Amino acid sequence: MNWYNKNIKVSEQSIHLWLDDERDPQDPYIQKNFNAHGNEIWVKTVEEAISYLKTNNVASISFDHDLGTTQTGYDLAKYIEEKAFNNELPMLWWEIHSQNPSGSQNIYNAMKKANEYWFRHHLNNNNRK
Numbered sequence: 640m641n642w643y644n645k646n647i648k649v650s651e652q653s654i655h656l657w658l659d660d661e662r663d664p665q666d667p668y669i670q671k672n673f674n675a676h677g678n679e680i681w682v683k684t685v686e687e688a689i690s691y692l693k694t695n696n697v698a699s700i701s702f703d704h705d706l707g708t709t710q711t712g713y714d715l716a717k718y719i720e721e722k723a724f725n726n727e728l729p730m731l732w733w734e735i736h737s738q739n740p741s742g743s744q745n746i747y748n749a750m751k752k753a754n755e756y757w758f759r760h761h762l763n764n765n766n767r768k
Contacts, residue, residue: 653698655698656701658685659736679701686710688715692718692722700731702750712742719753720756
């Protein structure tokens with residue numbers, strides 16, 4: 640599952656996150672079977688991902704759900720959804736590479752809401768011009 644917005648401006652300084660506690664995005668097998676590109680920064684925890692998101696330089700994120708900790712990829716998606724609602728985080732390109740069907744669906748639902756909030760803020764800003 641994924642979502643893409645061509646209006647997102649990606650620069651060379653943009654950060655691409657890979658949230659997963661086990662799968663290395665540099666591994667050719669992971670690139671082939673989980674759609675990693677090899678240019679992602681591998682983050683293994685929600686806290687680590689949030690620290691990058693706070694820089695406002697993250698252009699994309701690929702989610703795993705099960706992280707081997709008490710937090711999941713869904714926890715990060717809920718964080719992103721809240722920040723999008725409050726217009727505190729730039730729009731992101733995102734995808735889900737988790738093999739957990741219900742966890743993937745939860746992430747998808749949260750990120751779909753984040754998209755709605757980002758578009759609402761975008762429309763509101765354009766209507767003010």
